[in-house]
Amino acid sequence: MWNVIKKLSIGLVVGIALVGISRALEFPSIFQMMFFGQTIFGAAVFMLLDAPSIRTMSGAKSVIAIVVFYVVLCTVFVSGASLWPQFDPEDEKGKIAKILKPKLAATEQGKAEELIARVKALDEQVKALEVRLMSLGAGQAVKESPAVESPVVPKTAAAGDFMKLGEEQWQLQECYNCHKLKGEGGKKRGPELDNIGSYLTVDEIKQKIMDPKSFMAEGFEKDWEKGKMPDKFKDVMEPNDITALATWLSTFKNTSVNTPKPIKKK
Amino acid sequence: MRANEEGRRNIMRAWQRSLVAACALLLLFGGTAYAQVSGITPVEFSYTGNRTAVWIVAQLHTLFGAFILGAPIFVVISEWLGYRKQDLRYERLAKEVTKVTVVLFSMTALTGGLFIFVLLSAYPQFTAWFINQFHLVFAVIYPSLFISGTIVLYMYYYTWETWKGEKKGRHIALGVLLILIGMVTLFVINGPTSFMNTPVKADGVSPQDALAGATLWDKIANQTWMPLNLHRIDGNVAFGGFMTGLIAAYMFMGAKTQEERAYYDWMGFAGNLIAVGATLFQPFTGLLLAYEMCDYDFSFCPYMMADQLSMFFEMQGAMIGLMFLAINYYVWLSLKRIEGAEKVRMTILVPIVMVAFPFVMMVVMNYYWIPDPMSLAFLLPLVFAPFVFGRFIPVTVSARTVMKIGFLMVIVGDAIWLTPHGFAATGAKMLPELELPEAWGFLASMPAKISAMFTLVVITVFNYVVYNRAIRQGIIVWGKIDFTSQFVLIFLAFTSIWTMGLMGAVRSLVRKYFHTYGLVPDFSAESFTPTLSYSAWWITGITVVFFTVVSFAVILTLRPSASKNEVPEGSPVPARAK
Numbered sequence: 009m010w011n012v013i014k015k016l017s018i019g020l021v022v023g024i025a026l027v028g029i030s031r032a033l034e035f036p037s038i039f040q041m042m043f044f045g046q047t048i049f050g051a052a053v054f055m056l057l058d059a060p061s062i063r064t065m066s067g068a069k070s071v072i073a074i075v076v077f078y079v080v081l082c083t084v085f086v087s088g089a090s091l092w093p094q095f096d097p098e099d100e101k102g103k104i105a106k107i108l109k110p111k112l113a114a115t116e117q118g119k120a121e122e123l124i125a126r127v128k129a130l131d132e133q134v135k136a137l138e139v140r141l142m143s144l145g146a147g148q149a150v151k152e153s154p155a156v157e158s159p160v161v162p163k164t165a166a167a168g169d170f171m172k173l174g175e176e177q178w179q180l181q182e183c184y185n186c187h188k189l190k191g192e193g194g195k196k197r198g199p200e201l202d203n204i205g206s207y208l209t210v211d212e213i214k215q216k217i218m219d220p221k222s223f224m225a226e227g228f229e230k231d232w233e234k235g236k237m238p239d240k241f242k243d244v245m246e247p248n249d250i251t252a253l254a255t256w257l258s259t260f261k262n263t264s265v266n267t268p269k270p271i272k273k274k
Numbered sequence: 275m276r277a278n279e280e281g282r283r284n285i286m287r288a289w290q291r292s293l294v295a296a297c298a299l300l301l302l303f304g305g306t307a308y309a310q311v312s313g314i315t316p317v318e319f320s321y322t323g324n325r326t327a328v329w330i331v332a333q334l335h336t337l338f339g340a341f342i343l344g345a346p347i348f349v350v351i352s353e354w355l356g357y358r359k360q361d362l363r364y365e366r367l368a369k370e371v372t373k374v375t376v377v378l379f380s381m382t383a384l385t386g387g388l389f390i391f392v393l394l395s396a397y398p399q400f401t402a403w404f405i406n407q408f409h410l411v412f413a414v415i416y417p418s419l420f421i422s423g424t425i426v427l428y429m430y431y432y433t434w435e436t437w438k439g440e441k442k443g444r445h446i447a448l449g450v451l452l453i454l455i456g457m458v459t460l461f462v463i464n465g466p467t468s469f470m471n472t473p474v475k476a477d478g479v480s481p482q483d484a485l486a487g488a489t490l491w492d493k494i495a496n497q498t499w500m501p502l503n504l505h506r507i508d509g510n511v512a513f514g515g516f517m518t519g520l521i522a523a524y525m526f527m528g529a530k531t532q533e534e535r536a537y538y539d540w541m542g543f544a545g546n547l548i549a550v551g552a553t554l555f556q557p558f559t560g561l562l563l564a565y566e567m568c569d570y571d572f573s574f575c576p577y578m579m580a581d582q583l584s585m586f587f588e589m590q591g592a593m594i595g596l597m598f599l600a601i602n603y604y605v606w607l608s609l610k611r612i613e614g615a616e617k618v619r620m621t622i623l624v625p626i627v628m629v630a631f632p633f634v635m636m637v638v639m640n641y642y643w644i645p646d647p648m649s650l651a652f653l654l655p656l657v658f659a660p661f662v663f664g665r666f667i668p669v670t671v672s673a674r675t676v677m678k679i680g681f682l683m684v685i686v687g688d689a690i691w692l693t694p695h696g697f698a699a700t701g702a703k704m705l706p707e708l709e710l711p712e713a714w715g716f717l718a719s720m721p722a723k724i725s726a727m728f729t730l731v732v733i734t735v736f737n738y739v740v741y742n743r744a745i746r747q748g749i750i751v752w753g754k755i756d757f758t759s760q761f762v763l764i765f766l767a768f769t770s771i772w773t774m775g776l777m778g779a780v781r782s783l784v785r786k787y788f789h790t791y792g793l794v795p796d797f798s799a800e801s802f803t804p805t806l807s808y809s810a811w812w813i814t815g816i817t818v819v820f821f822t823v824v825s826f827a828v829i830l831t832l833r834p835s836a837s838k839n840e841v842p843e844g845s846p847v848p849a850r851a852k
Contacts, residue, residue, distance in 0.1 A: 050685040061756040070527040089810030092585040095699035097802040185576035
C-alpha cells in the first residue's frame with residue numbers, strides 16, 4: 009500500500025509540474041491533459057514493478073483469470089482506439105464520388121447506371137403526372153400545370169463557375185496536404201503558392217501539374233530530384249479539371265508571400 | 275484402448291488432409307472458372323457490408339498463414355539447437371509447436387478457400403480482373419506451393435519419431451525444405467498483395483499502358499514487394515515466438531507439477547526471446563516499407579501520417595509502446611527468478627546513455643536524415659560507449675536501477691511517439707486549440723518519432739544485456755517465475771496480433787478509393803476511410819476469433835501429452851550450464 013501511495017504521490021507531483029510548465033509554454037489544454045495522463049500512466053508502471061507477486065493459479069481459476077484478462081484487453085483496446093479523434097467518413101464520401109464520377113461514367117457499369125437513373129426519373133415524372141390527372145378528375149379540362157420538378161442536376165463546370173471548379177479540385181486532390189495557400193495547409197512539404205500567378209502562366213501551371221519534373225521550385229532541389237510531387241494527376245484528373253485548377257491558381261498574385269521561384273527544367 | 279485412440283487420431287489426420295486438399299483444389303478450379311464469367315453482380319453482405327466481409331476473412335487467413343509460415347522457422351531452429359546441444363527441451367518445444375501448426379494448417383486452407391469465395395462474390399468484376407493479371411500465380415504456382423507445403427509438413431511431422439539419432443540431420447533438412455517452401459509461398463503471394471498498393475508504372479506512360487507492357491515478373495517485383503517480404507518474414511518469426519510464448523503460458527497455468535512449470539517457464543522465455551529479437555527489427559523493416567510507399571507516391575505519406583489515417587498511427591504508437599513495456603517487464607520478472615541477481619552492477623554509462631539517447635538522436639536526425647550514413651557516426655559510438663569505456667569508470671549502479679531508468683525512458687520514448695501534431699483526425703479540421711505550438715512542432719516531426727522508436731529498441735537491448743550479465747553471475751530457478759509473467763506472455767501475443775491487424779488495415783486503406791492503386795477504382799459505396807473506432811472493433815473481433823481457434827488447437831493437441839515423461843528441469847543449477 010505504501011508503494012502505491014508513494015508512486016502515486018510522485019506521479020501527481022510530476023504530472024502537476026508538467027501541466028504548469030506546458031501551460032507556461034502555451035501548450036493547448038488537451039496537450040496538458042495528455043502529459044498529465046502519461047505521467048500517471050508512468051506512475052502506474054512503477055507501481056507494477058514493485059508490486060508483490062501473485063499466487064500461482066491452476067484449473068478453473070486460471071481459466072477464469074485468462075477469460076477475464078481477454079475481456080479487459082478487448083475493452084481497453086476498443087475504448088482506447090475510440091478515444092482518439094475520429095475521421096468522419098462523410099467528409100470523404102462526397103469528395104470520392106466527385107472524383108470517381110467521370111471514371112464511372114466511362115465504364116459499362118456507369119453507362120448502365122446512368123440509363124437506369126434516367127428511366128427512374130422519367131418513371132417518377134409519369135407517376136407525378138398520373139397523380140395530377142387523377143386529382144383533376146376525369147373529363148375535366150386539363151389546365152396548364154406548373155412544370156413537374158425535374159430531377160436535381162448537379163452544377164458542373166460546363167454550367168458555369170470555372171474558378172469554383174478549380175478551387176474544388178484543390179480540395180478534392182488534397183493539394184493542401186503539401187502546399188500552403190491563403191495561410192492554410194502545407195506543413196512545408198511543398199512550396200507556398202500564394203504568389204504563383206506572378207511567376208507562371210495557366211499553361212505553365214498545367215504543365216507542372218501534368219509533368220511535375222517540368223519545373224523546380226527554388227530551395228526544393230532535393231524534393232524535385234526525388235520526384236516528391238506525384239506524377240499521377242494527368243491520369244486521375246480530367247483535362248478540364250486540370251485547366252480549371254491551373255486557371256484558379258494563376259489568380260494568386262500575393263507578392264507579400266515568399267513563393268519560391270519556379271525554374272523551368274523541360 | 276490405445277488402438278482406438280490411434281484410430282481416432284488417424285481419422286482426424288485424414289480429415290485434415292482432405293480439408294487442405296479440397297480447399298486448395300476449390301481455390302484452383304473454382305476461382306479460375308469463376309473469374310472467366312463476366313457480368314456477375316456482386317452479392318450484398320448484410321450487417322458487415324462487402325468490404326468488411328472481405329476484411330474479416332482476409333485478416334483471418336493472413337493470421338493463420340503467418341502462423342504456419344512463422345512457426346516452422348522457429349520449430350526447425352529449435353530442433354537444430356536441441357540436436358546440437360543435446361538438450362531435450364528444445365526437441366520437445368519444437369514438437370509441441372509443430373503439433374499445433376499441423377492443426378492450424380487446416381484452418382489456413384479453410385480461410386483461404388473462404389477468402390477467395392467471399393472476394394469473388396463481393397467484388398466479382400475486380401476479382402476476375404485481378405486473377406487474370408496473376409493467372410499463373412493463382413492457378414498454378416500458389417496452389418502447387420500450398421500442396422507441396424502440406425505434404426512436406428505432414429512428412430516432417432510423421433517422420434519425427436522414425437528419423438532420430440543418426441537420421442536426425444535428414445529430419446532437420448526436411449524442416450529446412452518446409453521453411454523454404456513457406457518462404458517462397460510468402461514471396462509469391464506478396465507479389466499480388468503489394469501490386470495492389472504499388473502497381474508497375476513508368477515515366478510518361480499511363481498506368482494502363484505501363485500495365486499492358488508489363489510481364490508477370492514486373493508485376494510481382496513491384497516497388498514495395500521486397501520491403502513487404504522483409505517486413506513479413508521478420509513479423510512471422512516474431513509471431514511464431516509470441517505464439518510459442520502463448521502456448522507456454524497456457525501450459526504453465528495448467529501444469530500440475532513443478533517440473534512441468536519449470537519446462538513451460540523455460541519455453542515461454544525461449545519463445546519470447548526469439549520474438550523480441552525479431553520485433554527489434556520490425557521498426558526498421560516497417561520504416562523501409564513506408565519509405566518505399568512514399569517514394570512511389572508521396573501522397574501516401576500525408577494520407578497515412580498527417581491526414582485520414584494519422585490516428586491509426588497514434589494507436590500504433592500506443593500499442594508498440596505497450597508491447598515494449600511488456601517485453602521489458604517480462605525481463606524484469608525473469609530477473610527476479612535469478613538467485614544472486616541483486617549483486618549484479620553495471621557501469622553508470624549505461625543509464626546515462628539511456629537518458630541521453632532519444633534527445634541526441636532527435637538532434638542527429640535533424641541534420642542527417644535517413645538514409646544518410648553520417649547519423650551512424652554519432653549514434654553508434656554513443657550506444658557502444660558503455661561497453662568500450664565502462665571498464666575505465668569506477669562508478670557503478672545496480673541492475674535494478676539500470677532497468678528502472680530504462681522503464682522511465684521507455685515511458686518518455688512512448689510519450690514522444692504519441693505526441694501528435696494536433697488532436698484532429700484530418701489536417702483540414704485542425705484548430706489552434708488542438709494544435710501543438712509552432713515552437714514545439716519538432717515533437718511531432720519524423721526525427722522525433724524515429725528517435726522514440728529507436729529508444730525503445732536500444733533500451734530493450736540494454737535490458738537484455740543486464741539480464742545476460744545476471745545469468746552469468748547467478749542461478750536461474752526455472753518454474754519460480756512470478757505468475758504475472760504468464761499474463762505478460764498472453765498480453766504480448768494478443769497485442770502483437772492486434773497491431774498486425776491494425777497495420778494490415780493501414781496498408782490496405784492506403785489504396786484510398788482504388789482496388790489497385792491508380793488502375794482499378796472502387797466504385798462501391800464502401801470506398802472511403804473508416805473510423806479508427808470502427809476498425810478497432812473489427813480488429814478486436816478478428817483477433818478474438820483467431821485466439822479462440824488457437825486456444826482450442828493448443829488444448830486439443832497438447833493436453834493429452836502434458837503428463838508424458840519429461841526430463842526434470844526444476845532444480846536450481848548454474849544458468850550457464852543449462
